[in-house]
Each structure stands twice: as C-alpha cells, then as structure tokens.
Amino acid sequence: MTEPTPNSSNASSSKNEESISTSLPELQDLSNLVLGDFRLLRRIGSGGMAEVFLAEQISLKRNVAIKVLRSEMLKGSDDVLLKRFEQEAKSAATLNHKNIVQVYAIGEENGIHYIAQEYVSGMNLSEFISRKGPPSVAVALKLMVQVAGAIQAASEAGIVHRDIKPENILLTRKGEVKVADFGLAQLTQSGKRVNLTQVGMTMGTPLYMSPEQVNGKPLDVRSDIYSFGVSCYHLLTGKPPFHGETAMSVAVKHLNESAVPLAKTRPDLPKVLCQIIERMMEKEPAKRYSDALALDKDLRTVAKTLKKKPDEVKQLSLTKISASNQPEKSNAQKGDSKIDRFFFWNRKRHLMFFLIIAIPLAGLSATAGWFLRPRNPFETIPQEKTNTVSKLKTPQDQYLSAQYLVNDEQAWRAVIQYFPEDQLYKPRAIEQLGILYIRRKRFDDALEMYQQLEQHQIDKTSRAKGIAGRAVIASLQNDHKRSQKIIVSELLPLKSELDMRTDLGSELGQYVSETIRRNRKVLGDEVKKGSEDLFQNDSKPIDNTGM
Structure with missing residues (x-):
C-alpha cells in the first residue's frame, strides 16, 4: 500500500492521517540485509502495511523495490490468510502489462515476508496533483486511459485491486502510468468487513472505497472502477469528493451521500467527461461500467475527438458515445429463425436433408484430402508471414492500438509495415x-x-x-569490451546534445545503467569513468515506489 501525500486542499484528512500514521510502530533498519536474491540498500518509503526498500537483485544486477510486510500485520493471522495472500500475490506476479508495476517475486526469510517488484522512478498521482494542480483535459484523459487499461488487464486475470487511489497510481518522467500494489490489499481485505479503526488504516483508503467494499460485500472489477472514478474526481478538482474527521465518517458518506456534481465544480470540463466519471461513481455496481474495457473505449473516444475535432467535444454525450462503442450483435446473439426452425423438423425431413448433402460432401472430402495431403518439404516454397493485425486509418491509431495490446509483436510490427514512411510512430x-x-x-x-x-x-x-540498444545487447551477449566501447565512443559524445535520463526512456535507460554496472564488474579498471557519468548532471528524477 502507499502512504498518502498530505494535500493542502484537504487539511482535515491530512491531519487525521498524520495522527493515525504516527501510531505505527517503527520497523528495524533492514539496510544491507539479504532476502533471497535481493540485497536491501536503503529505506525509501513507509506505509500502513509495509516498509519499502530500494534493493539490488543480485543475479540480474538491477534495482528493484522490496516491500517488507509489517510484522504486526501478520500477528494473529492464520495460515489460511497467509496462503490466500501468497496466492493472490503470485497471481499479480503473472500480470504483464505496460501500466502495471511488475511483481517479480514474493518470499519469506527468517519470518520476514516480502514482495519484490519493479522499481519506478517518478512521482505518484497524489504528489502530481499536490504540486501541479488539476491537469488539462488532454493530459487527464491520457492518464485515465492508461489506468483503465491496467484495471482491465488485471480483471481479465481474475484480480481485483481493492485499493485504487492516487497514491497507488505512479507516473514516470515520460508521463507513463504504472498502477502499483495489485494483490497487496488482499492481506487486510480478504472478504471481511473493513476495520476502519485498525492500525495502519490511513485516510487514503476510505477516501476512495466503494460502498460495497465498506459493507464487506463481495468485490469485482466494478469496485475498482468506483475507486478509480473517485480518483479521477480528485484529479480534476484537486480534492476527493468526500471529507470527514474520521475514516468511518468518510466511509459512511460513500454509502449515503452524493458527491457535488463534477460539472458544477468544473463547468469548463466537457459534459461527456463529467458523465463518464459520474457513471464510474454510481453507488450501485449495476449502474457503473460493467468492465474497464467499456470505460476505456469511451475515454478513447473522447480523447480522439478532443484531438481531432475539439469543437465537437462539447456536443458529445455519454449516451451517444456508448451507443457508438457497442459491438454489433453476432448472428448467434440476434438469433436465426431458419436455424431455430431446423430443430423442429420431423425425423423424416431430417433424414432426407442429410441424404441430400451426404453424397456431395463425400466427394468434396476426397478432393480436399488430395489437396491437403502433406507436401514434400523439399518442394515447399516458404511463404512470407503476413501480419494478422488490421490496418487502421492513421499511424497514431495503429500505435495506440499496439500500446493497448502491449506485448503483441504483430501489433508493433503493424505500425512499421503499414506506415513505413511515418517519422514519429514508426521509430517508437x-x-x-x-x-x-x-x-x-x-x-x-x-x-x-x-x-x-x-x-x-x-x-x-x-x-x-x-546506439544504447546495441551496447546493452553486446553486454547481454557477454561481449563486454565491445559494449563498453560503444558506450564510451558512440553514446557518451551525444550527452551534450541530449538529456540521457529522459531521452532514453525509463526502461532502456535502466538497461543501460545495468549494462554499465555489469561491464564494470567484468572489466574492472578497463571501464573508463566517463561511462559512469553518462547520466550525471541530467535532471534527477524523484524516487518513488508507490508508498
């Protein structure tokens, strides 16, 4: 879980949160401790359920974030609860989505339970709002689409987050979203009514809880959609919709009170965006979006209209765009009266029908068997593999579609094949x-x-x-000298023209950092110091791990 950042726009909740958080017992300093394959380097955050450490994964020589569960969270817990938590954490570890913080491993060492996950350098959404205030509609939509994609990916894997809130929505320096803590909330919210007075329960969680979550009812993706809607309300207004002196009072408002309409608080916003968020925040789950995919489609429609036809956004309504985004019914859904009548034929009519089609089918089968017989492999001409991904209207649409599919090789290749002259999305x-x-x-x-x-x-x-990619690959192929030569003689000279930390991107930049460390370990003094300064004097990112 993440520790909420105090927000000047919500002084009462921040004060309450501080008084609760200060009652948390301190964990001993675990720096330099080795947990399995991970060496803890330094503590970088603290929350109601866990302490977070920057750590090194020893085998892969990369930075990771380690969440060490607080011992008091486990006191009195039976084996069933721990097993349930481990199962959900393992399920979360199978999630592989661009907008989800990757869980690498879970483990236990000498009674210390921990989770190893992707290290994200940036800030969380709460900090973003606190520092910069509500963003433009275009930026808000960009963030919302990414979170919706993460929630849908988890839902398809059967995982409900249970704690969607701004503190768990991390932002990289390039504006990419990473949703953290899938599976972690299961430890304290495993089908029981939430204890709003427990140690470690900060104001951050009840500010965004769904009504069914407060009541301890079974949860599905619609609960996450509600919490996400409340987070979107916070994003666009600068404060959550409900406030109170205690966690309990806030939770009760989620059950019984309606938020001030977003259109009234922000009359400048497109009406359709306000309607989308209002639907996400419906008290009854049945009135919300049934899944995050439908939400994603509506958000993308608004974003696309805003970019291409900004004057038409004001005319959009939720009813109109939802209808246009509904998939056409298949023949099976519509029903086919001829097929229906077939099943009511008498036996004689069925027999005549099958005799009529049997003879032609026998001949057709023989012919098909001849043509489909195995070919001599030495006579077969290999066919070029075609792309099964449909071509879209623009390179931007093609790229956004590939982003949605994330790890689909053919989707990325479609951008390159269908738009070979494009100078923006093809390189990406x-x-x-x-x-x-x-x-x-x-x-x-x-x-x-x-x-x-x-x-x-x-x-x-x-x-x-x-150039950076070539250096990384050379090192991964154990050609460390060539890798280091590429970095020093080809990449380093570009440092004066580029901000390497930003321009290389978070993932490739991380690979380059790991490459330099790997090369230094193998080559020792042969590594020139200049390569270690590749990222120096660039704007330093803010360390954040979702705490």
Whole structure:
C-alpha cells in the first residue's frame, strides 16, 4: 500500500492521517540485509502495511523495490490468510502489462515476508496533483486511459485491486502510468468487513472505497472502477469528493451521500467527461461500467475527438458515445429463425436433408484430402508471414492500438509495415519491439531493431536509443569490451546534445545503467569513468515506489 501525500486542499484528512500514521510502530533498519536474491540498500518509503526498500537483485544486477510486510500485520493471522495472500500475490506476479508495476517475486526469510517488484522512478498521482494542480483535459484523459487499461488487464486475470487511489497510481518522467500494489490489499481485505479503526488504516483508503467494499460485500472489477472514478474526481478538482474527521465518517458518506456534481465544480470540463466519471461513481455496481474495457473505449473516444475535432467535444454525450462503442450483435446473439426452425423438423425431413448433402460432401472430402495431403518439404516454397493485425486509418491509431495490446509483436510490427514512411510512430514502434525482444532474450532480433533506430537521420533521440540498444545487447551477449566501447565512443559524445535520463526512456535507460554496472564488474579498471557519468548532471528524477 502507499502512504498518502498530505494535500493542502484537504487539511482535515491530512491531519487525521498524520495522527493515525504516527501510531505505527517503527520497523528495524533492514539496510544491507539479504532476502533471497535481493540485497536491501536503503529505506525509501513507509506505509500502513509495509516498509519499502530500494534493493539490488543480485543475479540480474538491477534495482528493484522490496516491500517488507509489517510484522504486526501478520500477528494473529492464520495460515489460511497467509496462503490466500501468497496466492493472490503470485497471481499479480503473472500480470504483464505496460501500466502495471511488475511483481517479480514474493518470499519469506527468517519470518520476514516480502514482495519484490519493479522499481519506478517518478512521482505518484497524489504528489502530481499536490504540486501541479488539476491537469488539462488532454493530459487527464491520457492518464485515465492508461489506468483503465491496467484495471482491465488485471480483471481479465481474475484480480481485483481493492485499493485504487492516487497514491497507488505512479507516473514516470515520460508521463507513463504504472498502477502499483495489485494483490497487496488482499492481506487486510480478504472478504471481511473493513476495520476502519485498525492500525495502519490511513485516510487514503476510505477516501476512495466503494460502498460495497465498506459493507464487506463481495468485490469485482466494478469496485475498482468506483475507486478509480473517485480518483479521477480528485484529479480534476484537486480534492476527493468526500471529507470527514474520521475514516468511518468518510466511509459512511460513500454509502449515503452524493458527491457535488463534477460539472458544477468544473463547468469548463466537457459534459461527456463529467458523465463518464459520474457513471464510474454510481453507488450501485449495476449502474457503473460493467468492465474497464467499456470505460476505456469511451475515454478513447473522447480523447480522439478532443484531438481531432475539439469543437465537437462539447456536443458529445455519454449516451451517444456508448451507443457508438457497442459491438454489433453476432448472428448467434440476434438469433436465426431458419436455424431455430431446423430443430423442429420431423425425423423424416431430417433424414432426407442429410441424404441430400451426404453424397456431395463425400466427394468434396476426397478432393480436399488430395489437396491437403502433406507436401514434400523439399518442394515447399516458404511463404512470407503476413501480419494478422488490421490496418487502421492513421499511424497514431495503429500505435495506440499496439500500446493497448502491449506485448503483441504483430501489433508493433503493424505500425512499421503499414506506415513505413511515418517519422514519429514508426521509430517508437521499432523501439518497443527492441525492448520486447530483449525481455524475451531474442537478442539478434533486438539488435536488428536498434540498428534500424540508429539509422534514423531526423531524430537524434532515436539514433541515441539505437546506439544504447546495441551496447546493452553486446553486454547481454557477454561481449563486454565491445559494449563498453560503444558506450564510451558512440553514446557518451551525444550527452551534450541530449538529456540521457529522459531521452532514453525509463526502461532502456535502466538497461543501460545495468549494462554499465555489469561491464564494470567484468572489466574492472578497463571501464573508463566517463561511462559512469553518462547520466550525471541530467535532471534527477524523484524516487518513488508507490508508498
């Protein structure tokens, strides 16, 4: 769970939260402790359920975030509760989505239960709102679409988050969303009525709880959609819709009171966006979106209209866009009266029907068998693999579709194949393919992608990414000298023109940092110090792990 950031717009809840949080017992300093494959480096955050440490994964030489569960959360817990938590955490670890913080491992060492997850450098949504206030509609929609995608991906895997709130929505420096703590809320909210007075229960959680969650009823994705709607309300107004002196008083308002209409608080917002959020925040689950996919489609429709036809956004309504986003009914859904009548034929009529079609079918089967017989492999001409992804109208639409599918190789290749002359989205798709291939250890394919990026004559950033990718792959293939030479002689000279930390992107930048450390460990003094300064003097990101 994440520790809410005090918000000046909500002084009462911040004060209450502080008084509750100060009652939490301090964990001993676990810096330098080794838990399995992870060495804790320093504490970087603290929340109601866990302490968070920056750690090094020893085997892969990469930074990770380790959440060490507070011992008092486990006191009195039976084996069934711990087993349920472990099962849900393992399920969360199977989630592989661009907008979800990746869970790498869970474990227990000498009575210390921990979760190892992706380390995210940036700020959470609560901090973003506190520092910058409500964003533009375009930025808000961009963030909302990404969170909706994360919730839908988890829902398809059978996972309900249970604690969607701004503190659990992390933002990278490039504006990418990472939703944290899938599975962690199960430890304290496993089908029981929530204890709003328990130690570690900050104001952050009840501010965003769904009514059914407060009542201890069974939860599904619609509960997450409600909490997300409340978070969106906070994002666009600068404060949550409900306030109170205690966690209990806030929770009761979720059950019994309606929020001030968003359209009244922010009359400048598009009417349709207010309607979407109001639907997300309906008290009755049946009146909300049934899943995050439908929500995602509506948000994308608004975002697309805002970008291409901004004057028409004011005319949009939820009824209109929801109707246009409904999939057409299949023949099976519509029902086919002829097929229905077939099943009411008498036996004689059925017999005649099958005799009529049996003879032609026998001949057809024989013919098909001849043509479908196995070919001589030496006579077979290999066919070029075609892309099964449909072509969309614009390269932007194609790229956004690939982003939605995340790890679909064909989706990224579709951007490249269908829009070969595009100078914006084609390089981005090539970059995403390179990263995808590195993850899958297809280093030769990844190298091909980065070589293509390096040849990009217009964009210096793409060229730098191509060089960086080559250096990473050389190191992963154990050619550390060549890797280091690429970094020092080709990548480092570009430092004066680019902000490496920002321009390389969070994932590729992390790979480069790991490459430098790996090369230094193998080559020792042969590594020139200049390579270690590649990211120095760039704007330093804010460390944040969702606490």
